[in-house]
Amino acid sequence: MRFDFTDLNLFRHIVEAGSITHGAERSNLALAAASTRIRKMELSFGTELLVRGRAGVTPTQAGRTLLQHARGILAQSEKLQEDLSPYARGLAGQVRVLSNTNALTEFLPETLSSFLTSYPDISVDLEERLSDEIVGLIAEGTGDIGIVAGTVDIGGLDTFPYRSDRFVLVVPRGHPLAGRDRIGFAEVLDYDMVGLDRASAIQRFLAEKATRAGRALRLRVQLRSFDAICRLVECNVGVGIVPETTVKRAARTMAIAAVRLTDPWALRELHICVRDISALPPYARQLVDHLRANV
Incomplete structure (x- = not known):
């Protein structure tokens, strides 16, 4: 059984996008290379991982099981890289921010620019996601800070008002x-x-x-x-x-x-959400404070 992080990341992107083409784009792979990797994974596991149709692809039961494990493995790998990268690049810390499209395009660019200017030893990893996806990823600890629409169920996350649009x-x-x-x-x-x-x-x-x-x-x-x-x-x-x-x-x-x-x-009432504000690293709390101050 052979697969690597590229295979797992590709499979996650394909399932989330519902398309091998868009999954390949998100993974920065050519479509032919992505298709070959998926076929090799299916041969390696001895079962089909995707149901292919005219409207796109959906995971089989085996594919859903793989997706669950892939997310866990990739999250641990990303956490390891995040924890070690500040030492490799001389940075004090890295914050992973997950944002919906509205906040990412209209509000965050200027706010993050001023934050990074004020805190040159902090870096930000910014990713666009749907609001309900963000809530789940923040709850799982995959991201540090989320910017979501107020229409989604925040659950037990700590939340703060951000912007309206x-x-x-x-x-x-x-x-x-x-x-x-x-x-x-x-x-x-x-x-x-x-x-x-x-x-x-x-x-x-x-x-x-x-x-x-x-x-x-x-x-x-x-x-x-x-x-x-x-x-x-x-x-x-x-x-x-x-x-x-x-x-x-x-x-x-x-x-x-x-x-x-x-x-x-x-109507988009945007909110900042975190798993537990008191448990965030100091540099992540600095970003939350900066976002709240620039509303």
């Missing part, structure tokens, strides 16, 4: 919807859309909402940033869903308009 529909100024004050997400599904990459946390969230409505997103283009979405919307490629703060900034130079979404999930 709202997802809105962005349309070209001449679009038929540009004169609307508000709209429901179900009606938005009638239009061609511009969105983030399907593997992104917010795009997976919107796809799930569409599925629950018995519909599918009519995505014409997938991009890497909310600003890029606004630019393509301005060019009449489709409509998009982005944070209101993004539209306010982009509308200064782009011919776009925002329409408020009526769905409850559109």
Whole structure:
């Protein structure tokens, strides 16, 4: 039985993305190489690990068992690297931050920039995840600090208010919807859309909402940033869903308009969550204090 950390990391990414292609991208592997690794793992274990379908892949029972162990092994490996890397690079400490798409793109860049300037001996490992995934990973001790939407169940985690924002529909100024004050997400599904990459946390969230409505997103283009979405919307490629703060900034130079979404999930009260604030290393508590001070 032969496998390595690359195999385990690849398998985790494939299952979480629901796609071998997107799992390979997250692992920085070519699709052919990723497929070969999975086949070798299945031959090594003597059983299929994935059910392959037109809509993507799902783990078999054996695959779910492997995923559970892979997460534990990788978490221990990452913890070992995190604990030793400060000594190797001369850093005082490293903080792992898990954030949803909204906070990561709109609020964290400036806040983290000022923090890292003030604390040059601390490094930050920042990863984008869905809010419910973040809660589970923080509870497991996989991450130090999470930034999540207030709509998820925080459980027994320590939480602190962070920021507020709202997802809105962005349309070209001449679009038929540009004169609307508000709209429901179900009606938005009638239009061609511009969105983030399907593997992104917010795009997976919107796809799930569409599925629950018995519909599918009519995505014409997938991009890497909310600003890029606004630019393509301005060019009449489709409509998009982005944070209101993004539209306010982009509308200064782009011919776009925002329409408020009526769905409850559109309002994003963001929270900082940690497993136990008193148990965090001093450098991680410094980052929590910095985040709370910059609201």
